[in-house]
Amino acid sequence: MTARLPHTVRSDARDNQARILDAARAVFGEEGLSAPMREVARHAGVGPATLYRHFPTKRALIVETFAEQRRACHAAVRDALADSDPWHGFTCLIERICELHANSRGFADAFMTAFPEAMDFTADRERTLRAVAELARRAQKTGQLRPSFVIDDLMLMLMAHRGVQDAPRTARLTASRRFAAYVIEAFRAVPETGAPAPLPPAPHLQLAHSPITS
Amino acid sequence: MTARLPHTVRSDARDNQARILDAARAVFGEEGLSAPMREVARHAGVGPATLYRHFPTKRALIVETFAEQRRACHAAVRDALADSDPWHGFTCLIERICELHANSRGFADAFMTAFPEAMDFTADRERTLRAVAELARRAQKTGQLRPSFVIDDLMLMLMAHRGVQDAPRTARLTASRRFAAYVIEAFRAVPETGAPAPLPPAPHLQLAHSPITS
DNA sequence: ACCGTAACGGACGCACCCGTCCGTTTGGCT
DNA sequence: AGCCAAACGGACGGGTGCGTCCGTTACGGT
Known part of the structure; x- marks a missing residue:
């Protein structure tokens, strides 16, 4: 009884994962993170479920993509x-x-x-x-x-x-x-001019939270 | 028979229109144009249908608002x-x-x-x-x-x-x-420095089309 | 006070997008 | 070649937002 080694990854799976990452780089790179997951899937030539099996959530895909x-x-x-x-x-x-x-x-x-x-x-x-x-x-x-x-x-x-x-x-x-x-x-510093120092900037410019709700 | 004069506007309608515009200024001003119409309606204290009667589309509301x-x-x-x-x-x-x-x-x-x-x-x-x-x-x-x-x-x-x-x-x-x-x-022009002219900008910086599909 | 009509708003249809389920296909080991 | 598990993908449920329908309300003129 040869115990199933989970280390062996099926070739098509590995292939699809690569194609998904390529597609994600292309689609997200072009349209930003607001691009729908489906479009990444289409661009990669796979179904939505396949995409979600490789990357359980949109955020996970994004992290790996970049x-x-x-x-x-x-x-x-x-x-x-x-x-x-x-x-x-x-x-x-x-x-x-x-x-x-x-x-x-x-x-x-x-x-x-x-x-x-x-x-x-x-x-x-x-x-x-x-x-x-x-x-x-x-x-x-x-x-x-x-x-x-x-x-x-x-x-x-x-x-x-x-x-x-x-x-x-x-x-x-x-x-x-x-x-x-x-x-x-x-x-760049100006040579000698007493250039009026611009107004103070926003202290601690903290970002708003992500529009990626999912 | 006094022909109905369409010139007389009912007071509540006039009131609501003003409140809707105020609400739109507040909501769109704070959250940008991506704010949902419903929120403008809620903020104005009216139903969605009322809002759409006064302004047939989101774009129309936006134009009037600003x-x-x-x-x-x-x-x-x-x-x-x-x-x-x-x-x-x-x-x-x-x-x-x-x-x-x-x-x-x-x-x-x-x-x-x-x-x-x-x-x-x-x-x-x-x-x-x-x-x-x-x-x-x-x-x-x-x-x-x-x-x-x-x-x-x-x-x-x-x-x-x-x-x-x-x-x-x-x-x-x-x-x-x-x-x-x-x-x-x-x-601002620099006094005398041969500041390297920045690269040429995008010719004819035309904008992308609106995300407001509706 | 009454009544007709304009204005109101809850509920609906439609479209989009995220994430999941399940029946089907297929890789790869024997 | 045969088999089984892993991988696939079409179809689904849930949520959100735009714009509409229709039964109900209330303004305002008589």
């Missing part, structure tokens, strides 16, 4: 902290995060949306914020980063950047890059 | 064009538009969302854009506005500003003001 983008985010943070020029690291980090968000609307949604349980993305966000806070301190010391910059300003700009993603597909990447460039210009 | 904000927008444009200092007019216009959008999430949605038929808001937006284009030419001549500024940059920033509105209710206004201040800093 694992790679999460790693890319970590790498960006690591590189930025390792950069010998704080301001250069700071601006590169902003550009890389914006590009990550622009390349996948779904990842931008997941990253910026506080959904209560799946703290994977929340952890990434916190990590990024802490890294930027550290970078900011250094870049302010070199005089290249505006002294009035506070960490909440990054949240502010990332939320704003999410609004840019509502641009039509063809314009998104260009718009995102232009926006990132303007953000960097806004954060 | 008539005042539209007027305020026109006034801001007019004042900006009349300002003798183009840069001052330009920055004030940005601040006023942002404040209008921050004070009513629904108006921001309606203003920025291209919904195909109700071109009321589209017209406002075009008008605003043309005004800014004119202001921009003047402000660039005075050297205060960055020469690389193009009109699509305003659309870009207004789209971004809409993302800021996803902040929690208490932080929205502060965040909006901070954002507007940063935008102005970003648009």
Whole structure:
């Protein structure tokens, strides 16, 4: 009696799982997290039940779908902290995060949306914020980063950047890059002008909870 | 036989219409256009049917609801064009538009969302854009506005500003003001630095169509 | 005070989306 | 080749939101 080894995964199952993840990356990346599960299933060429067997809930699918983008985010943070020029690291980090968000609307949604349980993305966000806070301190010391910059300003700009993603597909990447460039210009310290410090930002810019009810 | 004059409007109907508009301003202003019609009805203390008799569709209600904000927008444009200092007019216009959008999430949605038929808001937006284009030419001549500024940059920033509105209710206004201040800093011409011109923006930043299907 | 008609609102139909059930198919081991 | 369990997917239930129908209410003119 050969005990059934649960380690053997049927090939079609494995295949479908891969196709589902590809489809999810495509669909969520293009339409954001509001895209229906059915469309992911259709795009993957499977039934809804199959999708739900592999990923018990929409949130679970989302978390798995963007694992790679999460790693890319970590790498960006690591590189930025390792950069010998704080301001250069700071601006590169902003550009890389914006590009990550622009390349996948779904990842931008997941990253910026506080959904209560799946703290994977929340952890990434916190990590990024802490890294930027550290970078900011250094870049302010070199005089290249505006002294009035506070960490909440990054949240502010990332939320704003999410609004840019509502641009039509063809314009998104260009718009995102232009926006990132303007953000960097806004954060750069002005030479000598007594530029009036902008109003204080929202203290502790906490996000609203996820629209993903399910 | 006194022919029924359809000009006489029953007092309760008139009352309800006013209450519905108030409710719509409150609900849509707070939750955006995604708020259900039922909630507007509940907030107004009427049944759904009553609401739909006064405004045959959600879009019709929206258009009527934000008539005042539209007027305020026109006034801001007019004042900006009349300002003798183009840069001052330009920055004030940005601040006023942002404040209008921050004070009513629904108006921001309606203003920025291209919904195909109700071109009321589209017209406002075009008008605003043309005004800014004119202001921009003047402000660039005075050297205060960055020469690389193009009109699509305003659309870009207004789209971004809409993302800021996803902040929690208490932080929205502060965040909006901070954002507007940063935008102005970003648009301001730098004294002498050969600041690398940001990448070209999305040509003809046309909006995606409205999520208000109904 | 009475009555006709306009206005009201609860209940309904329709469409969409999330997640589940169960009868059917199929991979892979013997 | 045959078998069995694992995987599949069409169909279903539950929930929500838009817009409509029709029996009931109440305004306001006589």
